[in-house]
Amino acid sequence: MGVSMREVAAAASVSVGTVSNVLNSPDKVAPATVIRVQAAIEALGFVRNDAARQLRAGRSRCVGLVVLDVGNPFFTDIARAAERRAGDHDLTVLLGTSDDDERREHAYIDAFDEQRVYGLLVSPIGDDLGRLDLLRRRGTPVILVDRDADGTPFDSVAVDDIAGGRLAVSHLCSIGRRQIAYVGGPAGLRQVADRRRGAEQAVAEVDGASLEVVETSALSVLAGREVGESLQRRSPAARPDAVFCANDLVAIGVLQAFTMLGGDVRVPDDIALIGYDDIDFAGSAVVPLSSVRQPTSLIGATAVELLISAATESPQRHRPSNPVFQPELVARASTLG
Structure with a gap:
């Protein structure tokens, strides 16, 4: 059986209402009394019954x-x-x-x-x-x-993920890239769909630019690595010259495939790469990763x-x-x- 508020009150020579105030509204209680009640709580090992308090408060x-x-x-x-x-x-x-x-x-x-x-x-x-x-x-x-x-x-x-997708792909187009791949999924996630819409809008504004969509089953490093490996298996002429990933984890996986697994793709010389979120790992990647930052x-x-x-x-x-x-x-x- 746990210690009750009544026992704490008796030990501190105060009322049960004062103990309740110390627990819930200590500013209503004299500092000396708060110290005395807290000492009694510690000495008796009292633990607040939050379930009961929750029922009372709703x-x-x-x-x-x-x-x-x-x-x-x-x-x-x-x-x-x-x-x-x-x-x-x-x-x-x-x-x-x-x-x-x-x-x-x-x-x-x-x-x-x-x-x-x-x-x-x-x-x-x-x-x-x-x-x-x-x-x-x-x-x-x-x-x-x-x-x-x-x-x-x-x-x-x-x-505004549509604006974020536009930012990413407009940046890729501004550095001369035209064959752009958008990598991410599942497509049913609103964030993935909105970033794709923004990418499509940016591509539509640039002559000669195109967008290839590569859907993944997850927004993970492993999913990105699988895409990176598949892009490496293509002939250089069939590869995109830029990749926009729906988040930084996917982008880091793509980067790993390109740079750490014996690949022959150079970033950004052969393929420019940009992610989304600007997580802490992005700036410290083996090739520091461009990204779209969210607050x-x-x-x-x-x-x-x-x-x-x-x-x-x-x-x-x-x-x-x-x-x-x-x-x-x-x-x-x-x-x-």
């Missing part, structure tokens, strides 16, 4: 965060920024990764719902948001992360702020907010030599 102090791939530093950076901002508001972030699997995504959504989380931050896999809308209508704030939800009932924070810290922090706003406003007065940030081109040796 909502926990935990925020659920579901990302596509926690192994991708892009999402890791978003999670860290969200965790820092949540901590400023006495909230804790619980992280789950869907691994681009809708069943896993649904399982995490259901688990966080059962835990009565304060709110949910999620990078959804597909366009069917029905499960998330049901959660929202039951009173749990839901913020879409790395997805523009303008025109829907959801708050969201995103980056990960701003995305994570803004998502938490939107969540708090949605949680504290009445549903009748809340109006969804959908900020969209602009990406930035970071050109390095993989395109500039």
Whole structure:
């Protein structure tokens, strides 16, 4: 049997209400009393019953965060920024990764719902948001992360991926490349599709430019390496002269195939290479990788702020907010030599 608040109160010679205030609103209690109660808590080994507190409040102090791939530093950076901002508001972030699997995504959504989380931050896999809308209508704030939800009932924070795709391919065309390959997938991911659309728009504006689409099953280093190896097996005349990858992990895999596995492709002399996200590894690759930078810290922090706003406003007065940030081109040796 655990130690009760009543026992803590008796040991500190205060009321149960004072113990509760020390735990939840210490600014309402005299500093000397706070010290005395904290000493009693430590001496008795009292552990707060958060489940009971959650039932009374109707909502926990935990925020659920579901990302596509926690192994991708892009999402890791978003999670860290969200965790820092949540901590400023006495909230804790619980992280789950869907691994681009809708069943896993649904399982995490259901688990966080059962835990009565304060709110949910999620990078959804597909366009069917029905499960998330049901959660929202039951009173749990839901913020879409790395997805523009303008025109829907959801708050969201995103980056203009169409503009990012245009940036990448316009840069490749500006250095004289015309036979461009776009590498990434699955194609059903909104981010992959939007970056491709931007690439197509950029190619359409340049005479003689073309875009070959090479779909991958995942946005991983291994998937990129497989594509790089397949490009190496082509004759030099059949290869593209530039490759735009849907994220930096894919680009790093392509680069490994070209430079570290006995290949004969020189970057950028034979094939210029650019990624997306500008993760920390990009700048320290064997050939520093050009990339399209996303403001990960701003995305994570803004998502938490939107969540708090949605949680504290009445549903009748809340109006969804959908900020969209602009990406930035970071050109390095993989395109500039």
